[in-house]
Amino acid sequence: MPVTARRCLLNETRCQTCSLSSLCLPLALEVQDMEQFDAIIRRRAPLKKGEALFRQGSPFTSVFAVRSGSLKQVTTEGSGDDQLTNFYLPSELVGLDGIDEERYPGTVVALETTTVCEIPFDRLDALSESLPELRGQLYRSMSKEMRDDRRMMRLLSRKTADQRLATFFTGLSDRFRRRGYSPYSFRLSMSRADIGNYLGLAVETVSRILGRFQSQGLVAVSGREVNILDLQALTELAEEEGAH
Amino acid sequence: MPVTARRCLLNETRCQTCSLSSLCLPLALEVQDMEQFDAIIRRRAPLKKGEALFRQGSPFTSVFAVRSGSLKQVTTEGSGDDQLTNFYLPSELVGLDGIDEERYPGTVVALETTTVCEIPFDRLDALSESLPELRGQLYRSMSKEMRDDRRMMRLLSRKTADQRLATFFTGLSDRFRRRGYSPYSFRLSMSRADIGNYLGLAVETVSRILGRFQSQGLVAVSGREVNILDLQALTELAEEEGAH
DNA sequence: CGGCTTCTTGATCTCGATCAATCAGCGTGG
DNA sequence: CCACGCTGATTGATCGAGATCAAGAAGCCG
Numbered sequence: 001m002p003v004t005a006r007r008c009l010l011n012e013t014r015c016q017t018c019s020l021s022s023l024c025l026p027l028a029l030e031v032q033d034m035e036q037f038d039a040i041i042r043r044r045a046p047l048k049k050g051e052a053l054f055r056q057g058s059p060f061t062s063v064f065a066v067r068s069g070s071l072k073q074v075t076t077e078g079s080g081d082d083q084l085t086n087f088y089l090p091s092e093l094v095g096l097d098g099i100d101e102e103r104y105p106g107t108v109v110a111l112e113t114t115t116v117c118e119i120p121f122d123r124l125d126a127l128s129e130s131l132p133e134l135r136g137q138l139y140r141s142m143s144k145e146m147r148d149d150r151r152m153m154r155l156l157s158r159k160t161a162d163q164r165l166a167t168f169f170t171g172l173s174d175r176f177r178r179r180g181y182s183p184y185s186f187r188l189s190m191s192r193a194d195i196g197n198y199l200g201l202a203v204e205t206v207s208r209i210l211g212r213f214q215s216q217g218l219v220a221v222s223g224r225e226v227n228i229l230d231l232q233a234l235t236e237l238a239e240e241e242g243a244h
Numbered sequence: 245m246p247v248t249a250r251r252c253l254l255n256e257t258r259c260q261t262c263s264l265s266s267l268c269l270p271l272a273l274e275v276q277d278m279e280q281f282d283a284i285i286r287r288r289a290p291l292k293k294g295e296a297l298f299r300q301g302s303p304f305t306s307v308f309a310v311r312s313g314s315l316k317q318v319t320t321e322g323s324g325d326d327q328l329t330n331f332y333l334p335s336e337l338v339g340l341d342g343i344d345e346e347r348y349p350g351t352v353v354a355l356e357t358t359t360v361c362e363i364p365f366d367r368l369d370a371l372s373e374s375l376p377e378l379r380g381q382l383y384r385s386m387s388k389e390m391r392d393d394r395r396m397m398r399l400l401s402r403k404t405a406d407q408r409l410a411t412f413f414t415g416l417s418d419r420f421r422r423r424g425y426s427p428y429s430f431r432l433s434m435s436r437a438d439i440g441n442y443l444g445l446a447v448e449t450v451s452r453i454l455g456r457f458q459s460q461g462l463v464a465v466s467g468r469e470v471n472i473l474d475l476q477a478l479t480e481l482a483e484e485e486g487a488h
Numbered sequence: 489c490g491g492c493t494t495c496t497t498g499a500t501c502t503c504g505a506t507c508a509a510t511c512a513g514c515g516t517g518g
Numbered sequence: 519c520c521a522c523g524c525t526g527a528t529t530g531a532t533c534g535a536g537a538t539c540a541a542g543a544a545g546c547c548g
Contacts, residue, residue, distance in 0.1 A: 083401065096390060106394070
Protein backbone atom coordinates (compact mmCIF):
# COMPACT_ATOMS: atom_id res chain seq x y z
CA MET A 1 0.00 0.00 0.00
CA PRO A 2 1.49 3.37 -1.00
CA VAL A 3 2.40 5.67 1.84
CA THR A 4 -0.03 8.39 0.81
CA ALA A 5 -3.00 6.04 0.80
CA ARG A 6 -1.98 4.67 4.16
CA ARG A 7 -1.69 8.11 5.67
CA CYS A 8 -5.06 9.00 4.28
CA LEU A 9 -6.62 5.93 5.85
CA LEU A 10 -5.02 6.73 9.17
CA ASN A 11 -6.23 10.27 8.99
CA GLU A 12 -9.74 9.09 8.58
CA THR A 13 -9.56 7.28 11.85
CA ARG A 14 -8.05 10.09 13.87
CA CYS A 15 -10.22 11.23 16.71
CA GLN A 16 -9.36 14.86 16.12
CA THR A 17 -10.88 14.83 12.69
CA CYS A 18 -13.75 12.55 13.63
CA SER A 19 -17.15 14.18 13.45
CA LEU A 20 -18.25 12.23 16.50
CA SER A 21 -15.54 13.54 18.80
CA SER A 22 -17.98 15.71 20.70
CA LEU A 23 -20.08 12.67 21.65
CA CYS A 24 -17.54 9.92 21.89
CA LEU A 25 -15.29 8.67 24.67
CA PRO A 26 -12.44 11.19 24.27
CA LEU A 27 -14.82 14.13 24.32
CA ALA A 28 -13.26 15.73 27.35
CA LEU A 29 -9.65 15.46 26.22
CA GLU A 30 -7.17 18.17 25.29
CA VAL A 31 -5.44 17.94 21.94
CA GLN A 32 -2.26 16.29 23.20
CA ASP A 33 -4.21 13.84 25.36
CA MET A 34 -6.38 12.95 22.45
CA GLU A 35 -3.28 12.00 20.52
CA GLN A 36 -2.36 9.52 23.21
CA PHE A 37 -5.85 8.11 23.11
CA ASP A 38 -5.78 8.05 19.36
CA ALA A 39 -2.63 5.94 19.45
CA ILE A 40 -4.30 3.01 21.19
CA ILE A 41 -7.39 2.67 19.04
CA ARG A 42 -7.39 0.16 16.19
CA ARG A 43 -9.08 0.33 12.88
CA ARG A 44 -11.38 -2.51 11.97
CA ALA A 45 -12.55 -3.54 8.53
CA PRO A 46 -16.18 -2.46 8.10
CA LEU A 47 -18.71 -5.07 9.12
CA LYS A 48 -21.30 -6.10 6.59
CA LYS A 49 -24.94 -6.39 7.51
CA GLY A 50 -25.47 -9.46 9.67
CA GLU A 51 -21.80 -9.89 10.55
CA ALA A 52 -20.91 -10.28 14.22
CA LEU A 53 -18.50 -7.90 15.93
CA PHE A 54 -18.01 -10.54 18.60
CA ARG A 55 -19.93 -13.51 19.89
CA GLN A 56 -21.43 -14.29 23.24
CA GLY A 57 -18.94 -16.01 25.52
CA SER A 58 -15.80 -15.07 23.58
CA PRO A 59 -13.01 -13.51 25.65
CA PHE A 60 -13.35 -9.85 26.44
CA THR A 61 -10.44 -7.87 25.06
CA SER A 62 -11.75 -4.56 23.79
CA VAL A 63 -14.56 -2.13 23.88
CA PHE A 64 -15.73 -0.64 20.59
CA ALA A 65 -16.94 2.78 19.63
CA VAL A 66 -19.43 2.83 16.78
CA ARG A 67 -18.20 5.09 14.01
CA SER A 68 -20.95 4.61 11.44
CA GLY A 69 -23.88 2.25 10.97
CA SER A 70 -25.62 0.42 13.80
CA LEU A 71 -25.58 -2.82 15.74
CA LYS A 72 -27.73 -4.93 18.03
CA GLN A 73 -26.75 -6.95 21.06
CA VAL A 74 -28.41 -10.33 21.45
CA THR A 75 -28.14 -12.64 24.43
CA THR A 76 -29.03 -16.29 24.05
CA GLU A 77 -29.96 -18.45 27.00
CA GLY A 78 -30.74 -22.10 26.58
CA SER A 79 -31.79 -22.83 23.02
CA GLY A 80 -33.47 -20.41 20.70
CA ASP A 81 -34.63 -17.97 23.32
CA ASP A 82 -32.91 -14.75 22.29
CA GLN A 83 -33.19 -11.43 24.00
CA LEU A 84 -32.22 -8.28 22.17
CA THR A 85 -30.85 -6.01 24.88
CA ASN A 86 -29.57 -3.01 23.00
CA PHE A 87 -29.19 -1.11 19.77
CA TYR A 88 -25.99 0.87 19.26
CA LEU A 89 -25.66 4.02 17.18
CA PRO A 90 -22.55 6.03 16.20
CA SER A 91 -20.44 7.30 19.14
CA GLU A 92 -21.86 4.70 21.52
CA LEU A 93 -19.64 2.23 23.34
CA VAL A 94 -20.13 -1.49 22.89
CA GLY A 95 -18.87 -4.25 25.14
CA LEU A 96 -18.57 -2.58 28.53
CA ASP A 97 -20.73 -5.27 30.09
CA GLY A 98 -18.01 -7.83 29.39
CA ILE A 99 -15.40 -6.37 31.75
CA ASP A 100 -16.53 -8.18 34.84
CA GLU A 101 -16.63 -11.77 33.58
CA GLU A 102 -13.90 -11.22 31.01
CA ARG A 103 -16.17 -12.49 28.28
CA TYR A 104 -18.82 -10.83 26.22
CA PRO A 105 -22.29 -11.55 27.61
CA GLY A 106 -23.98 -11.25 24.24
CA THR A 107 -23.38 -11.40 20.51
CA VAL A 108 -23.21 -8.03 18.78
CA VAL A 109 -24.31 -7.99 15.14
CA ALA A 110 -24.22 -5.23 12.52
CA LEU A 111 -27.65 -4.17 11.28
CA GLU A 112 -26.14 -2.54 8.20
CA THR A 113 -22.64 -1.80 6.94
CA THR A 114 -20.93 -0.61 10.08
CA THR A 115 -17.51 0.66 11.09
CA VAL A 116 -16.17 0.65 14.62
CA CYS A 117 -13.06 1.77 16.48
CA GLU A 118 -11.56 -1.00 18.55
CA ILE A 119 -10.18 0.12 21.91
CA PRO A 120 -8.18 -2.60 23.70
CA PHE A 121 -9.38 -2.45 27.26
CA ASP A 122 -6.05 -2.99 29.00
CA ARG A 123 -4.60 -0.05 27.08
CA LEU A 124 -7.66 2.03 27.82
CA ASP A 125 -7.48 1.21 31.52
CA ALA A 126 -3.77 2.04 31.62
CA LEU A 127 -4.35 5.32 29.84
CA SER A 128 -7.21 6.17 32.17
CA GLU A 129 -4.64 6.19 34.97
CA SER A 130 -2.87 9.23 33.57
CA LEU A 131 -5.86 10.94 31.97
CA PRO A 132 -8.47 11.77 34.62
CA GLU A 133 -10.83 13.17 32.02
CA LEU A 134 -10.78 9.92 30.11
CA ARG A 135 -11.37 7.96 33.27
CA GLY A 136 -14.24 10.23 34.20
CA GLN A 137 -15.75 9.83 30.78
CA LEU A 138 -15.53 6.08 31.07
CA TYR A 139 -17.24 6.11 34.45
CA ARG A 140 -19.91 8.38 33.02
CA SER A 141 -20.51 6.15 30.01
CA MET A 142 -21.03 3.13 32.21
CA SER A 143 -23.19 5.06 34.62
CA LYS A 144 -25.34 6.30 31.75
CA GLU A 145 -25.76 2.80 30.42
CA MET A 146 -26.96 1.72 33.85
CA ARG A 147 -29.47 4.53 33.89
CA ASP A 148 -30.70 3.64 30.44
CA ASP A 149 -31.07 0.04 31.54
CA ARG A 150 -33.24 1.12 34.45
CA ARG A 151 -35.43 3.09 32.06
CA MET A 152 -35.78 0.00 29.96
CA MET A 153 -36.85 -2.00 33.00
CA ARG A 154 -39.53 0.56 33.69
CA LEU A 155 -40.66 0.33 30.09
CA LEU A 156 -40.83 -3.45 30.21
CA SER A 157 -42.62 -3.69 33.50
CA ARG A 158 -45.02 -0.76 33.44
CA LYS A 159 -45.69 0.53 29.94
CA THR A 160 -48.37 -0.59 27.51
CA ALA A 161 -47.49 -1.71 24.02
CA ASP A 162 -48.44 1.71 22.61
CA GLN A 163 -46.27 3.51 25.12
CA ARG A 164 -43.36 1.21 24.37
CA LEU A 165 -43.48 1.97 20.67
CA ALA A 166 -43.90 5.67 21.34
CA THR A 167 -40.91 5.58 23.68
CA PHE A 168 -38.90 3.70 21.11
CA PHE A 169 -39.58 6.26 18.38
CA THR A 170 -39.04 9.34 20.52
CA GLY A 171 -35.84 7.79 21.85
CA LEU A 172 -34.53 7.11 18.37
CA SER A 173 -35.58 10.56 17.27
CA ASP A 174 -33.64 12.09 20.10
CA ARG A 175 -30.54 10.03 19.42
CA PHE A 176 -30.61 11.07 15.77
CA ARG A 177 -31.04 14.71 16.70
CA ARG A 178 -28.03 14.60 19.01
CA ARG A 179 -25.97 13.17 16.19
CA GLY A 180 -26.95 15.94 13.84
CA TYR A 181 -29.50 14.04 11.79
CA SER A 182 -33.14 14.87 11.32
CA PRO A 183 -35.18 13.87 14.37
CA TYR A 184 -38.27 13.63 12.16
CA SER A 185 -37.21 11.53 9.26
CA PHE A 186 -35.00 8.48 9.41
CA ARG A 187 -34.58 4.93 8.31
CA LEU A 188 -34.86 2.02 10.73
CA SER A 189 -31.92 -0.31 10.41
CA MET A 190 -33.67 -3.00 12.42
CA SER A 191 -36.52 -5.31 11.46
CA ARG A 192 -39.95 -5.36 13.10
CA ALA A 193 -38.94 -8.61 14.74
CA ASP A 194 -35.92 -6.88 16.30
CA ILE A 195 -38.08 -4.05 17.58
CA GLY A 196 -40.57 -6.49 19.05
CA ASN A 197 -37.88 -8.57 20.69
CA TYR A 198 -36.28 -5.46 22.17
CA LEU A 199 -39.56 -4.05 23.48
CA GLY A 200 -40.92 -7.34 24.75
CA LEU A 201 -43.73 -7.48 22.18
CA ALA A 202 -44.80 -9.87 19.44
CA VAL A 203 -44.00 -8.80 15.86
CA GLU A 204 -47.69 -8.70 15.09
CA THR A 205 -48.27 -6.23 17.90
CA VAL A 206 -45.51 -3.96 16.63
CA SER A 207 -47.01 -4.03 13.17
CA ARG A 208 -50.53 -3.37 14.38
CA ILE A 209 -49.57 -0.46 16.57
CA LEU A 210 -47.48 1.06 13.82
CA GLY A 211 -50.59 0.90 11.69
CA ARG A 212 -52.61 2.56 14.40
CA PHE A 213 -50.04 5.34 14.90
CA GLN A 214 -50.19 5.90 11.17
CA SER A 215 -53.96 6.20 11.10
CA GLN A 216 -53.81 8.56 14.09
CA GLY A 217 -51.46 10.83 12.15
CA LEU A 218 -48.58 10.38 14.60
CA VAL A 219 -46.12 8.93 12.13
CA ALA A 220 -45.90 7.99 8.48
CA VAL A 221 -44.22 4.63 8.09
CA SER A 222 -43.36 2.98 4.83
CA GLY A 223 -41.33 -0.14 5.26
CA ARG A 224 -38.33 1.03 7.23
CA GLU A 225 -38.69 4.70 6.35
CA VAL A 226 -40.11 6.68 9.24
CA ASN A 227 -41.51 10.19 9.31
CA ILE A 228 -42.51 11.50 12.67
CA LEU A 229 -45.51 13.77 12.15
CA ASP A 230 -46.43 14.64 15.73
CA LEU A 231 -43.43 14.31 18.01
CA GLN A 232 -45.26 16.21 20.72
CA ALA A 233 -48.14 13.75 20.89
CA LEU A 234 -45.76 10.82 20.66
CA THR A 235 -43.73 12.16 23.58
CA GLU A 236 -46.84 12.64 25.67
CA LEU A 237 -47.97 9.13 24.90
CA ALA A 238 -44.56 7.77 25.85
CA GLU A 239 -44.54 9.56 29.22
CA GLU A 240 -48.18 8.97 30.03
CA GLU A 241 -49.12 7.97 33.54
CA GLY A 242 -49.50 4.34 34.47
CA ALA A 243 -52.85 3.93 32.77
CA HIS A 244 -55.19 2.80 35.51
CA MET B 245 -16.71 11.05 73.27
CA PRO B 246 -13.82 9.30 75.06
CA VAL B 247 -10.88 8.32 72.92
CA THR B 248 -11.26 4.62 73.57
CA ALA B 249 -14.86 4.58 72.46
CA ARG B 250 -13.95 6.55 69.41
CA ARG B 251 -11.15 4.22 68.50
CA CYS B 252 -13.45 1.28 68.92
CA LEU B 253 -15.98 2.83 66.61
CA LEU B 254 -13.33 3.50 64.04
CA ASN B 255 -12.05 -0.01 64.30
CA GLU B 256 -15.43 -1.34 63.52
CA THR B 257 -15.45 0.51 60.27
CA ARG B 258 -12.02 -0.55 59.14
CA CYS B 259 -12.02 -2.49 55.92
CA GLN B 260 -9.31 -4.82 57.13
CA THR B 261 -11.47 -6.11 59.93
CA CYS B 262 -14.68 -6.07 57.94
CA SER B 263 -16.15 -9.46 57.28
CA LEU B 264 -17.27 -8.32 53.86
CA SER B 265 -13.81 -7.39 52.62
CA SER B 266 -13.64 -10.39 50.32
CA LEU B 267 -16.77 -9.25 48.46
CA CYS B 268 -16.59 -5.50 48.68
CA LEU B 269 -14.91 -2.84 46.61
CA PRO B 270 -11.40 -3.06 48.10
CA LEU B 271 -11.28 -6.81 47.65
CA ALA B 272 -8.24 -6.74 45.40
CA LEU B 273 -6.15 -4.39 47.53
CA GLU B 274 -2.94 -5.05 49.41
CA VAL B 275 -2.84 -4.14 53.11
CA GLN B 276 -1.19 -0.75 52.69
CA ASP B 277 -3.47 0.15 49.80
CA MET B 278 -6.47 -0.83 51.83
CA GLU B 279 -5.42 1.63 54.47
CA GLN B 280 -5.49 4.42 51.93
CA PHE B 281 -8.91 3.33 50.84
CA ASP B 282 -10.02 3.01 54.42
CA ALA B 283 -9.04 6.61 55.03
CA ILE B 284 -11.55 8.02 52.56
CA ILE B 285 -14.63 6.13 53.67
CA ARG B 286 -17.05 7.76 56.07
CA ARG B 287 -19.14 6.24 58.76
CA ARG B 288 -22.84 6.88 58.62
CA ALA B 289 -25.35 6.58 61.41
CA PRO B 290 -27.43 3.43 60.88
CA LEU B 291 -30.58 3.97 58.86
CA LYS B 292 -33.84 2.91 60.38
CA LYS B 293 -36.39 0.95 58.41
CA GLY B 294 -38.03 3.24 55.88
CA GLU B 295 -35.38 5.97 56.05
CA ALA B 296 -33.89 7.20 52.81
CA LEU B 297 -30.16 7.03 52.16
CA PHE B 298 -30.65 9.68 49.49
CA ARG B 299 -33.52 10.93 47.40
CA GLN B 300 -34.11 10.95 43.67
CA GLY B 301 -32.70 14.08 42.08
CA SER B 302 -30.42 15.10 44.93
CA PRO B 303 -26.82 15.86 43.96
CA PHE B 304 -24.54 12.89 43.51
CA THR B 305 -21.60 13.02 45.89
CA SER B 306 -20.86 9.53 47.08
CA VAL B 307 -21.36 5.90 46.42
CA PHE B 308 -22.24 3.66 49.34
CA ALA B 309 -21.27 0.14 50.27
CA VAL B 310 -23.88 -1.75 52.24
CA ARG B 311 -22.41 -3.05 55.47
CA SER B 312 -25.47 -4.66 57.03
CA GLY B 313 -29.20 -4.70 56.37
CA SER B 314 -30.75 -4.08 52.96
CA LEU B 315 -32.16 -1.34 50.77
CA LYS B 316 -34.36 -0.80 47.74
CA GLN B 317 -33.99 1.70 44.93
CA VAL B 318 -37.20 3.33 43.71
CA THR B 319 -37.56 5.61 40.71
CA THR B 320 -40.60 7.83 40.40
CA GLU B 321 -41.74 9.25 37.11
CA GLY B 322 -44.73 11.52 36.88
CA SER B 323 -46.99 11.09 39.87
CA GLY B 324 -47.36 7.93 41.85
CA ASP B 325 -45.91 5.59 39.27
CA ASP B 326 -42.97 4.05 41.09
CA GLN B 327 -40.59 1.50 39.75
CA LEU B 328 -38.46 -0.54 42.12
CA THR B 329 -35.26 -1.15 40.18
CA ASN B 330 -33.01 -2.86 42.67
CA PHE B 331 -32.50 -4.47 46.04
CA TYR B 332 -29.12 -4.05 47.72
CA LEU B 333 -27.53 -6.50 50.14
CA PRO B 334 -24.31 -6.23 52.19
CA SER B 335 -21.13 -5.60 50.17
CA GLU B 336 -23.07 -4.22 47.22
CA LEU B 337 -22.47 -0.72 45.89
CA VAL B 338 -25.28 1.81 45.77
CA GLY B 339 -25.41 4.97 43.72
CA LEU B 340 -23.16 4.23 40.77
CA ASP B 341 -25.93 5.13 38.36
CA GLY B 342 -25.77 8.73 39.55
CA ILE B 343 -22.27 9.49 38.25
CA ASP B 344 -23.31 10.53 34.78
CA GLU B 345 -25.98 13.08 35.56
CA GLU B 346 -24.42 14.10 38.88
CA ARG B 347 -27.67 13.38 40.66
CA TYR B 348 -29.16 10.20 41.99
CA PRO B 349 -31.71 8.76 39.56
CA GLY B 350 -33.75 7.12 42.28
CA THR B 351 -34.52 7.20 45.99
CA VAL B 352 -32.80 4.51 48.04
CA VAL B 353 -34.65 3.40 51.17
CA ALA B 354 -33.65 1.04 53.98
CA LEU B 355 -35.84 -2.06 54.25
CA GLU B 356 -34.65 -2.69 57.81
CA THR B 357 -32.03 -1.21 60.11
CA THR B 358 -29.11 -0.74 57.76
CA THR B 359 -25.55 0.51 57.97
CA VAL B 360 -23.55 1.72 55.00
CA CYS B 361 -20.05 3.00 54.31
CA GLU B 362 -20.07 6.29 52.48
CA ILE B 363 -17.39 6.66 49.83
CA PRO B 364 -17.10 10.21 48.44
CA PHE B 365 -16.81 9.73 44.71
CA ASP B 366 -14.24 12.41 44.00
CA ARG B 367 -11.91 10.85 46.56
CA LEU B 368 -12.59 7.40 45.17
CA ASP B 369 -11.88 8.57 41.63
CA ALA B 370 -8.65 10.24 42.73
CA LEU B 371 -7.55 7.15 44.60
CA SER B 372 -8.39 4.96 41.63
CA GLU B 373 -5.70 6.84 39.76
CA SER B 374 -2.93 5.44 41.92
CA LEU B 375 -4.51 2.08 42.73
CA PRO B 376 -5.08 0.10 39.53
CA GLU B 377 -6.70 -2.75 41.44
CA LEU B 378 -9.25 -0.41 42.93
CA ARG B 379 -9.95 1.08 39.53
CA GLY B 380 -10.35 -2.36 38.04
CA GLN B 381 -12.71 -3.37 40.80
CA LEU B 382 -14.80 -0.29 40.19
CA TYR B 383 -15.01 -1.02 36.46
CA ARG B 384 -15.95 -4.59 37.26
CA SER B 385 -18.66 -3.56 39.71
CA MET B 386 -20.27 -1.32 37.15
CA SER B 387 -19.92 -3.91 34.43
CA LYS B 388 -21.54 -6.51 36.65
CA GLU B 389 -24.42 -4.21 37.40
CA MET B 390 -24.96 -3.75 33.68
CA ARG B 391 -24.99 -7.50 33.19
CA ASP B 392 -27.47 -7.94 36.01
CA ASP B 393 -29.66 -5.27 34.46
CA ARG B 394 -29.69 -7.15 31.16
CA ARG B 395 -30.75 -10.30 32.98
CA MET B 396 -33.55 -8.33 34.55
CA MET B 397 -34.67 -7.13 31.12
CA ARG B 398 -34.82 -10.72 29.94
CA LEU B 399 -36.85 -11.61 33.01
CA LEU B 400 -39.28 -8.77 32.43
CA SER B 401 -39.76 -9.34 28.75
CA ARG B 402 -39.68 -13.12 28.41
CA LYS B 403 -40.41 -14.91 31.66
CA THR B 404 -43.77 -15.98 33.05
CA ALA B 405 -44.87 -14.95 36.53
CA ASP B 406 -43.84 -18.35 37.92
CA GLN B 407 -40.41 -18.11 36.39
CA ARG B 408 -39.97 -14.60 37.71
CA LEU B 409 -40.66 -15.66 41.27
CA ALA B 410 -38.46 -18.73 40.91
CA THR B 411 -35.66 -16.54 39.56
CA PHE B 412 -36.14 -14.10 42.41
CA PHE B 413 -35.85 -16.81 45.04
CA THR B 414 -32.90 -18.62 43.51
CA GLY B 415 -31.15 -15.28 43.04
CA LEU B 416 -31.66 -14.30 46.67
CA SER B 417 -30.62 -17.76 47.78
CA ASP B 418 -27.40 -17.43 45.82
CA ARG B 419 -26.65 -13.99 47.18
CA PHE B 420 -27.14 -15.21 50.73
CA ARG B 421 -24.91 -18.21 50.10
CA ARG B 422 -22.10 -15.98 48.80
CA ARG B 423 -22.36 -13.90 51.94
CA GLY B 424 -22.04 -16.92 54.17
CA TYR B 425 -25.68 -17.26 55.14
CA SER B 426 -27.90 -20.22 54.60
CA PRO B 427 -29.12 -20.40 51.00
CA TYR B 428 -32.14 -22.37 52.13
CA SER B 429 -33.56 -20.40 54.99
CA PHE B 430 -33.82 -16.65 55.19
CA ARG B 431 -36.04 -13.75 55.98
CA LEU B 432 -37.35 -11.42 53.28
CA SER B 433 -36.77 -7.82 54.21
CA MET B 434 -39.12 -6.61 51.48
CA SER B 435 -42.89 -6.69 51.30
CA ARG B 436 -44.91 -8.62 48.74
CA ALA B 437 -45.72 -5.30 47.13
CA ASP B 438 -41.99 -4.58 46.73
CA ILE B 439 -41.42 -7.99 45.17
CA GLY B 440 -44.31 -7.48 42.79
CA ASN B 441 -43.17 -4.02 41.80
CA TYR B 442 -39.63 -5.27 41.20
CA LEU B 443 -40.73 -8.26 39.13
CA GLY B 444 -43.41 -6.42 37.18
CA LEU B 445 -46.29 -8.34 38.78
CA ALA B 446 -49.36 -7.44 40.84
CA VAL B 447 -49.18 -8.19 44.56
CA GLU B 448 -52.03 -10.64 44.18
CA THR B 449 -50.07 -12.60 41.61
CA VAL B 450 -47.03 -12.79 43.88
CA SER B 451 -49.20 -14.04 46.71
CA ARG B 452 -50.98 -16.62 44.56
CA ILE B 453 -47.81 -18.04 43.08
CA LEU B 454 -46.16 -18.23 46.48
CA GLY B 455 -49.14 -20.26 47.58
CA ARG B 456 -48.78 -22.51 44.59
CA PHE B 457 -45.04 -23.00 45.17
CA GLN B 458 -45.88 -23.93 48.72
CA SER B 459 -48.45 -26.55 47.70
CA GLN B 460 -45.98 -27.94 45.18
CA GLY B 461 -43.45 -28.42 47.94
CA LEU B 462 -40.92 -26.03 46.41
CA VAL B 463 -40.78 -23.63 49.35
CA ALA B 464 -42.30 -23.14 52.77
CA VAL B 465 -43.28 -19.54 53.30
CA SER B 466 -44.64 -18.07 56.47
CA GLY B 467 -44.98 -14.33 56.34
CA ARG B 468 -41.50 -13.16 55.49
CA GLU B 469 -39.73 -16.33 56.59
CA VAL B 470 -38.69 -18.44 53.63
CA ASN B 471 -37.50 -22.04 53.52
CA ILE B 472 -36.40 -23.31 50.18
CA LEU B 473 -37.30 -26.99 50.01
CA ASP B 474 -36.35 -27.85 46.44
CA LEU B 475 -33.71 -25.49 45.12
CA GLN B 476 -33.04 -27.79 42.20
CA ALA B 477 -36.62 -27.66 40.94
CA LEU B 478 -36.80 -23.93 41.54
CA THR B 479 -33.63 -23.39 39.53
CA GLU B 480 -34.96 -25.49 36.67
CA LEU B 481 -38.19 -23.56 36.69
CA ALA B 482 -36.30 -20.27 36.65
CA GLU B 483 -34.16 -21.25 33.66
CA GLU B 484 -36.93 -22.96 31.74
CA GLU B 485 -37.16 -22.42 28.03
CA GLY B 486 -39.40 -19.73 26.58
CA ALA B 487 -42.57 -21.71 27.17
CA HIS B 488 -44.19 -21.95 23.75
C1' DC C 489 -40.77 -14.78 -12.61
C1' DG C 490 -40.38 -18.04 -8.65
C1' DG C 491 -38.69 -18.60 -4.06
C1' DC C 492 -37.31 -16.31 -0.16
C1' DT C 493 -37.97 -13.42 4.06
C1' DT C 494 -40.44 -9.72 6.19
C1' DC C 495 -44.60 -7.42 7.09
C1' DT C 496 -49.55 -6.95 7.72
C1' DT C 497 -54.16 -8.29 8.98
C1' DG C 498 -57.76 -11.18 11.13
C1' DA C 499 -59.67 -14.54 14.76
C1' DT C 500 -59.12 -16.66 19.04
C1' DC C 501 -57.26 -17.69 23.54
C1' DT C 502 -54.68 -17.01 27.82
C1' DC C 503 -52.06 -15.16 31.57
C1' DG C 504 -51.99 -12.06 34.76
C1' DA C 505 -54.26 -7.43 36.01
C1' DT C 506 -57.99 -5.58 38.27
C1' DC C 507 -61.80 -5.39 41.36
C1' DA C 508 -63.62 -6.92 45.69
C1' DA C 509 -63.78 -9.03 50.03
C1' DT C 510 -61.77 -11.25 53.83
C1' DC C 511 -58.11 -12.31 56.90
C1' DA C 512 -53.88 -11.91 59.69
C1' DG C 513 -50.46 -9.05 62.29
C1' DC C 514 -49.42 -5.63 65.22
C1' DG C 515 -48.83 -1.60 67.54
C1' DT C 516 -51.83 1.81 70.43
C1' DG C 517 -54.45 3.26 73.86
C1' DG C 518 -58.44 2.51 77.00
C1' DC D 519 -55.85 -7.70 78.62
C1' DC D 520 -58.63 -6.89 74.87
C1' DA D 521 -61.05 -3.86 71.34
C1' DC D 522 -59.79 -0.86 67.66
C1' DG D 523 -57.77 0.53 63.49
C1' DC D 524 -54.29 0.18 60.05
C1' DT D 525 -51.35 -1.98 56.92
C1' DG D 526 -50.03 -6.10 54.53
C1' DA D 527 -51.30 -10.69 52.77
C1' DT D 528 -54.44 -13.98 50.88
C1' DT D 529 -58.23 -15.68 48.04
C1' DG D 530 -62.01 -15.49 44.66
C1' DA D 531 -64.36 -13.70 40.33
C1' DT D 532 -64.03 -11.22 36.16
C1' DC D 533 -61.91 -8.89 32.32
C1' DG D 534 -58.78 -7.31 28.85
C1' DA D 535 -54.24 -6.41 26.49
C1' DG D 536 -51.48 -8.67 23.95
C1' DA D 537 -49.77 -13.51 22.53
C1' DT D 538 -50.58 -17.00 19.47
C1' DC D 539 -52.33 -19.18 15.42
C1' DA D 540 -53.31 -18.68 10.62
C1' DA D 541 -53.42 -16.71 6.17
C1' DG D 542 -52.15 -13.36 2.84
C1' DA D 543 -49.47 -9.34 0.89
C1' DA D 544 -45.38 -7.09 -0.24
C1' DG D 545 -40.62 -6.59 -0.89
C1' DC D 546 -36.24 -8.33 -2.53
C1' DC D 547 -32.88 -10.75 -4.98
C1' DG D 548 -31.36 -14.57 -7.80
